[in-house]
Amino acid sequence: MQNIKMIVTDMDGTLLHSDHTLSPKFKEIYNKLKELNILFVPASGRQYYSIISYFEDIKNELAIIAENGTYVTYKGEEIFVDELDSILVNKIIERVRKIEGANIVLASKNAAYVESTDPVFLEFFKNYYNKSIQVDDLTKIENEKFIKIAINHPEGSEKNVYPKLLEFEENGVKVVVSGEVWLDIMNTKSNKGVALNALIKKLDILPEEIMVFGDFMNDIEMLHLAKYSFAMKNAHPLVKEEANFIAPSNDEDGVLKIIQGYIDQF
Incomplete structure (x- = not known):
C-alpha cells in the first residue's frame, strides 16, 4: 500500500x-x-x-x-x-406528506427542521441532528436556505420511499437511499x-x-x-x-x- x-x-x-x-x-x-x-x-x-x-x-x-x-x-x-431550489423543496414536502409512515427533515447548514410530532421518530432523529427546530409547517419557513431533504421511514426507505420520489430526479436533484431507514435528496451535482x-x-x-x-x-x-x-x-x-x-x-x-x-x- x-x-x-x-x-x-x-x-x-x-x-x-x-x-x-x-x-x-x-x-x-x-x-x-x-x-x-x-x-x-x-x-x-x-x-x-x-x-x-x-x-x-x-x-x-x-x-x-x-x-x-x-x-x-x-x-x-x-x-x-449547495442550496436546493425552494419551490422544488415545497413540492417534495407535499409529496412526502402523502407517504404513510414517512417523516421529513429539512437540513440547512445552520439547523435541521422537522414538523413531525411522532415521539418515536423525534427521539430517533436526535441521534443524527444535534441542532434542530420544530415547526408547524415546513413549507412556511422563511429566510432559510436548504441543502438537503432527508426522509425517514421506519419500515425501510429503499422499499417505501425511494420508488415514490424517484420522479423528482427529472427536476435536477438526486434521490439516494442513504441507510436502511433514510433517504436523502440533494442537487444532482x-x-x-x-x-x-x-x-x-x-x-x-x-x-x-x-x-x-x-x-x-x-x-x-x-x-x-x-x-x-x-x-x-x-x-x-x-x-x-x-x-x-x-x-x-x-x-x-x-x-x-x-x-x-x-x-x-x-
Whole structure:
C-alpha cells in the first residue's frame, strides 16, 4: 500500500458502532494518523453539528463532509455549500406528506427542521441532528436556505420511499437511499464523491493516496475515487460490488482495524 495522505470514512454503519458510539480506540489511532500527517475526514449524511459532536476536541484539524456532500469544511473553514431550489423543496414536502409512515427533515447548514410530532421518530432523529427546530409547517419557513431533504421511514426507505420520489430526479436533484431507514435528496451535482473530489483537488492528493470506507449507496461515488476503497462486512450488497476491498463490520471496529494494519508498518 502506497503512502496514504487522507482517510475518509462514513459514520453510521461504518466508523460508528450500531448503537451510534465511537470506539474508545479511536483517539489513540487518530493521534498516530496525526503524527504521520494523514488527514482524517468523516463523510456522512449526518448534520455537521452531529458529526463534530464525536470529534469536538479535534474538529479544527479535520476536513468534514456533512449532509451527504452538500456542506464541506476544511480545518474549520467552510469551503462548499449547495442550496436546493425552494419551490422544488415545497413540492417534495407535499409529496412526502402523502407517504404513510414517512417523516421529513429539512437540513440547512445552520439547523435541521422537522414538523413531525411522532415521539418515536423525534427521539430517533436526535441521534443524527444535534441542532434542530420544530415547526408547524415546513413549507412556511422563511429566510432559510436548504441543502438537503432527508426522509425517514421506519419500515425501510429503499422499499417505501425511494420508488415514490424517484420522479423528482427529472427536476435536477438526486434521490439516494442513504441507510436502511433514510433517504436523502440533494442537487444532482452533490454527493460525497463530488465533495471528496473537490477536497483532494484543493489539497493536491491523488486517488492512490486515499483510503475510503463506506456501507451504503450514498458512499458509492466516494468509493469510486479511491484505489483503497473498503466496503464494510455489513455493507449493502451493491456497495460491496463497487469497493475494491472488504473491511470487518462496524461493530468489529473494521475501519480502525484496517487503519491500524496500515500504521503498524511505520
